[in-house]
Amino acid sequence: xxxxxxxxxxxxxxxxxxxxxxxxxxxxxxxxxxxxxxxxxxxxxxxxxxxxxxxxxxxxxxxxxxxxxxxxxxxxxxxxxxxxxxxxxxxxxxxxxxxxxxxxxxxxxxxxxxxxxxxxxxxxxxxxxxxxxxxxxxxxxxxxxxxxxxxxxxxxxxxxxxxxxxxxxxxxxxxxxxxxxxxxxxxxxxxxxxxxxxxxxxxxxxxxxxxxxxxxxxxxxxxxxxxxxxxxxxxxxxxxxxxxxxxxxxxxxxxxxxxxxxxxxxxxxxxxxxxxxxxxxxxxxxxxxxxxxxxxxxxxxxxxxxxxxxxxxxxxxxxxxxxxxxxxxxxxxxxxxxxxxxxxxx
Amino acid sequence: xxxxxxxxxxxxxxxxxxxxxxxxxxxxxxxxxxxxxxxxxxxxxxxxxxxxxxxxxxxxxxxxxxxxxxxxxxxxxxxxxxxxxxxxxxxxxxxxxxxxxxxxxxxxxxxxxxxxxxxxxxxxxxxxxxxxxxxxxxxxxxxxxxxxxxxxxxxxxxxxxxxxxxxxxxxxxxxxxxxxxxxxxxxxxxxxxxxxxxxxxxxxxxxxxxxxxxxxxxxxxxxxxxxxxxxxxxxxxxxxxxxxxxxxxxxxxxxxxxxxxxxxxxxxxxxxxxxxxxxxxxxxxxxxxxxxxxxxxxxxxxxxxxxxxxxxxxxxxxxxxxxxxxxxxxxxxxxxxxxxxxxxxx
Numbered sequence: 001x002x003x004x005x006x007x008x009x010x011x012x013x014x015x016x017x018x019x020x021x022x023x024x025x026x027x028x029x030x031x032x033x034x035x036x037x038x039x040x041x042x043x044x045x046x047x048x049x050x051x052x053x054x055x056x057x058x059x060x061x062x063x064x065x066x067x068x069x070x071x072x073x074x075x076x077x078x079x080x081x082x083x084x085x086x087x088x089x090x091x092x093x094x095x096x097x098x099x100x101x102x103x104x105x106x107x108x109x110x111x112x113x114x115x116x117x118x119x120x121x122x123x124x125x126x127x128x129x130x131x132x133x134x135x136x137x138x139x140x141x142x143x144x145x146x147x148x149x150x151x152x153x154x155x156x157x158x159x160x161x162x163x164x165x166x167x168x169x170x171x172x173x174x175x176x177x178x179x180x181x182x183x184x185x186x187x188x189x190x191x192x193x194x195x196x197x198x199x200x201x202x203x204x205x206x207x208x209x210x211x212x213x214x215x216x217x218x219x220x221x222x223x224x225x226x227x228x229x230x231x232x233x234x235x236x237x238x239x240x241x242x243x244x245x246x247x248x249x250x251x252x253x254x255x256x257x258x259x260x261x262x263x264x265x266x267x268x269x270x271x272x273x274x275x276x277x278x279x280x281x282x283x284x285x286x287x288x289x290x291x292x293x294x295x296x297x298x299x300x301x302x303x304x305x306x307x308x309x310x311x312x313x314x315x316x317x318x319x320x321x322x323x324x325x326x327x328x329x330x331x332x333x334x335x336x337x338x339x340x341x342x343x344x345x346x
Numbered sequence: 347x348x349x350x351x352x353x354x355x356x357x358x359x360x361x362x363x364x365x366x367x368x369x370x371x372x373x374x375x376x377x378x379x380x381x382x383x384x385x386x387x388x389x390x391x392x393x394x395x396x397x398x399x400x401x402x403x404x405x406x407x408x409x410x411x412x413x414x415x416x417x418x419x420x421x422x423x424x425x426x427x428x429x430x431x432x433x434x435x436x437x438x439x440x441x442x443x444x445x446x447x448x449x450x451x452x453x454x455x456x457x458x459x460x461x462x463x464x465x466x467x468x469x470x471x472x473x474x475x476x477x478x479x480x481x482x483x484x485x486x487x488x489x490x491x492x493x494x495x496x497x498x499x500x501x502x503x504x505x506x507x508x509x510x511x512x513x514x515x516x517x518x519x520x521x522x523x524x525x526x527x528x529x530x531x532x533x534x535x536x537x538x539x540x541x542x543x544x545x546x547x548x549x550x551x552x553x554x555x556x557x558x559x560x561x562x563x564x565x566x567x568x569x570x571x572x573x574x575x576x577x578x579x580x581x582x583x584x585x586x587x588x589x590x591x592x593x594x595x596x597x598x599x600x601x602x603x604x605x606x607x608x609x610x611x612x613x614x615x616x617x618x619x620x621x622x623x624x625x626x627x628x629x630x631x632x633x634x635x636x637x638x639x640x641x642x643x644x645x646x647x648x649x650x651x652x653x654x655x656x657x658x659x660x661x662x663x664x665x666x667x668x669x670x671x672x673x674x675x676x677x678x679x680x681x682x683x684x685x686x687x688x689x690x691x692x
Contacts, residue, residue, distance in 0.1 A: 226604050239621075248604045256602040258572050258594045261616035268614040270607035275585070 007339065008101030009314045009332070011065045014054030017322075020314050025066070028098065028105040035085055035108045036077040041124035041308070041338070042099045043070045043157075044321050044330040046247070047274060051097075052318065058097040059274065068099030069274065072114055072123030073334075082108045090114040092123045094131060094281060096274060100314070100332055102339070109282035112289040115297035125157070125303040125329035126296065131288045132273055133162035136222055136244040138169070139287065140269050145170035147219035150209055150236060151192070152176075152229060155183030157304065157329040158246060160190045162222050164301035165292070167191030175212055177205045179324065186327050190304065202232035209236040217241065227251030234260045245270045304328025310338045353685060354447030355660045355678070357411045360400030363668075366660050371412070374444065374451040381431055381454045382423040387470035387654070387684070388445040389416045389503075390667050390676040392593070393620060397443075398664065404443040405620065414445030415620065418460055418469035419680075428454045436460040438469045440477060440627060442620060446660070446678055448685070455628035458635040461643035471503070471649040471675035472642065477634045478619050479508035482568055482590040484515070485633060486615050491516035493565035496555055496582060497538070498522070498575060501529030503650065503675040504592060506536045508568050510647035511638070513537030521558060523551045525670065532673050536650065548578035555582040563587065573597030580606045591616045650674025656684045 006027045013019040030036035048067040050056035058064050072092040075085045085091060085108055093111040098104050114123040137143045149166045153159045154176025166174045168191070176187050176195040184195035196208040209218060217238035223229055224247030233243050234257060241264065260266070273284070295301045306326040309317035310333055321330045332338070352373045359365040376382035394413040396402035404410050418438040421431045431437060431454055439457035444450050460469040483489045495512045499505045500522025512520045514537070522533050522541040530541035542554040555564060563584035569575055570593030579589050580603060589612065606612070619630070641647045652672040655663035656679055667676045678684065 227602075230602065245604060245608055248608065252604045253601045254604070255599045256573075256576065256614075258591060258598045258600070258616070261614065262591055262594065262618050263621060264616070265618060265621065266616050268602075268607070270604070270610070270612050272608050272611060275609060275611065 006102035007311060008066045008098075009068065009311070011052050011067065014052070016053075018052030018054065020052065020318065022311055022314065025101070027103045028063070030077045030079045030082070030105050032079045033081045033108050034079040034105045035075055035082050035111065036103055036105050037071060037073040037091060037093075037111070038076040039071045039073040039099060039102060039104050040120035040333070040335045041072050042068045042332045042334060043124045043126075043128060044317055044332065045069050045128055045157075046321070048100075049318060049322055062095070062097030066098045066101050068095070068097065068101065068104070068332075070094050070124060070127040071099040071104055072120045072126075073104075076103065084108040085111065090120075090123075092127050093285065094127045094273065100334075102334055107278060107282065110278075110285050112285060112293055115293060117299075118296065118303065120335060121305055121308050121331050121333055122303040124331045125305045127288070128273065129157035129161040129329065130165070130292050130296075130301070131284050132246060132271075133158050133165055133222070134288055134292050135273070135284050136246055136271055137162060137165055137220065138291070139284070140271050141220045141222075141242045141244050143169060143171065143220055146172040148173040148175065148213055148216070148238075150175045150177070150205070150218045150221045152222065153224040153247070153249070154178050154187045154192055154195060155327045156224060158222075158224060160187065160304040160328050161301070163187060163191040165295070168295050168300045173212065175209055175218065183327055202229045206232040206235045220244065222246065225249050227254035230254040231257065234264075234266060237264060237266050239264045240266070242267045242269065246272070306330050308333050310340075352448035353657060354412045354444075355414065355657070357398050357413060360398070362399075364398030364400065366398065366664065368657055368660065371447070373449045374409070376423045376425045376428070376451050378425045379427045379454050380425040380451045381421055381428050381457065382449055382451050383417060383419040383437060383439075383457070384422040385417045385419040385445060385448060385450050386466035386679070386681045387418050388414045388447075388678045388680060389470045389472075389474060390663055390678065391415050391474055391503075392667070394446075395664065395668055408441070408443030412444040412447050414441070414443065414447065414450070416440050416470060416473040417445040417450050418466045418472075419450075422449065430454040431457065436466075436469075438473050439631065440473045440619065446680075448680055453624060453628065456624075456631050458631060458639055461639060463645075464642065464649065466681060467651060467654050467677050467679060468649040470677045471651045473634070474619065475503035475507040475675065476511070476638050476642075476647070477630050478592060478617075479504050479511055479568070480634055480638050481619070481630050482592055482617055483508060483511055483566065484637070485630070486617050487566045487568075487588045487590050489515060489517065489566055492518040494519040494521065494559055494562070494584075496521045496523070496551070496564045496567045498568065499570040499593070499595070500524050500533045500538055500541060501673045502570060504568075504570060506533065506650040506674050507647070509533060509537040511641070514641050514646045519558065521555055521564065529673055548575045552578040552581045566590065568592065571595050573600035576600040577603065580610075580612060583610060583612050585610045586612070588613045588615065592618070652676050654679050656686075
């Protein structure tokens with residue numbers, strides 16, 4: 001029964017950095033309200049790197065050893081209760097795992113329609129970072145027009161998505177930080193007004209933000225760094241400011257200054273997508289479909305593809321993401337071309 | 347011009363614990379949308395203790411040396427633009443300072459009508475703690491029916507207000523902590539379902555909450571203690587839980603565990619009333635008038651007066667609050683009776 005098989009990236013060892021192989025595995029079945037999608041491209045995420053090392057196990061119900069949290073492709077099969085999509089529809093979406101394979105199964109409510117004019121590679125660079133950035137800035141953070149925003153790791157996938165969304169939503173100013181001057185220069189193409197290179201001393205961005213904002217600070221900080229930036233983040237927030245924690249690259253524990261949090265009435269919110277319930281993910285995808293896809297369709301915001309790799313180059317793709325040299329997203333191409341040949345560019 | 351004078355509690359020295367005297371000072375004038383209230387009773391707050399020591403200066407525009415953040419009394423004079431109140435109306439409200447005096451001036455939007463059946467002493471025990479607790483639980487915390495709530499310092503003014511409001515709003519369970527068994531026993535009269543005495547080890551309440559909730563944890567923690575409880579607070583919060591910081595009695599800095607905040611998608615919000623703008627205070631008082639005063643009117647919630655003192659006993663009133671032996675609010679009586687005689691009870 002060859003048609004019931006598929007190719008997939010599989011984690012075959014968690015030791016060291018972990019080891020990946022391309023394997024033939026069983027295709028997942030689409031039942032009830034589930035839809036099976038022929039994946040044409042799948043984005044890479046930091047969680048995939050952690051999962052490869054055995055440090056971020058897939059949640060119950062997700063394939064244990066096939067990474068991949070997002071995909072773009074065509075609807076190939078419908079569960080008996082699936083109503084939302086026609087066969088062949090171009091869709092993108094999020095999943096708790098298993099997207100780096102020829103086929104993935106997802107609830108129909110976790111999919112959105114890919115706008116015309118976006119390639120599958122571009123579309124695969126969208127879901128995780130735009131859903132995460134939109135949810136953080138608007139649903140959790142309540143960004144209002146005219147407010148200033150500071151986005152750390154502004155050259156990352158979430159960073160470039162957030163900068164564009166903040167700009168499109170009428171933010172008063174979009175500030176960013178990055179590790180290299182090149183990323184700051186490029187981020188200006190994606191809505192960032194002012195940026196600063198930050199090394200080991202976060203006071204550098206605190207001083208820069210004070211200068212840019214005339215001492216007023218920012219309404220929202222979108223933080224992908226974590227502990228080492230905490231104090232400076234609280235420092236640059238204006239009264240009633242919101243700190244959204246979406247990553248912990250810079251450590252997982254830091255001293256919280258209660259007087260500052262209370263005196264300025266700040267709000268610190270942790271937010272991750274993967275741990276959410278099926279219903280919560282559906283709600284986030286619904287908002288994404290209603291509030292972000294139209295912006296993508298009219299090119300007010302656009303995917304940022306750092307590089308794309310064929311399936312046989314999965315190792316190189318993971319290495320690229322791990323290098324921190326990326327600007328935007330790393331994507332695996334699983335179309336017929338991506339399955340057969342090499343296609344690395346960067 | 348004797349009628350332009352009034353008696354007031356005045357901070358005459360900030361040294362040591364600070365020193366109070368009852369002085370004759372000029373009456374404040376009611377202009378524009380301001381209303382002058384003949385104060386019949388004024389509640390004491392911890393901020394008054396800090397202000398007496400010189401560690402919590404009054405904000406700009408508030409009397410520098412007359413403490414008092416809340417009052418109940420009768421409208422005595424109207425500014426030329428004041429429309430909301432008739433002379434003689436029984437009102438209570440909040441102010442940035444100066445309430446521990448025969449007369450206080452406040453924007454008309456910072457007042458609410460005292461329900462029939464509440465004495466002025468009772469009414470003076472209401473505004474700060476009920477506005478703070480309502481704002482924290484509902485406006486900031488978004489408490490929903492069925493959710494479990496943990497209230498620290500449940501025998502305090504804010505604690506007893508919060509327990510009653512949570513109960514009246516259909517919380518799934520109301521848990522509390524206090525320093526003494528007596529406070530736990532009394533808090534059961536005010537809506538608390540389960541309580542625990544906490545000494546120096548906050549793990550005591552974490553274990554208790556796990557047991558009471560069958561391991562589910564709580565949706566909201568209302569914290570008046572601060573740093574020393576932070577870790578255990580994050581521990582007992584259910585996914586998407588909210589930690590509301592309204593006090594820092596237990597220290598002002600503690601390590602924040604980012605993984606826990608992100609993994610459970612927690613929200614930490616600092617909230618103080620005093621630092622808010624005139625407009626924000628008006629909004630909080632409007633919600634208080636619409637959502638709390640009706641509960642007071644039908645006795646679904648009620649003021650908790652620990653003790654009342656005459657004006658000449660202000661020192662004793664402050665000592666009582668500082669003792670931490672209080673259950674509910676300490677009130678100064680500034681009615682004709684309170685001005686002339688002693689009236690301590692406890």
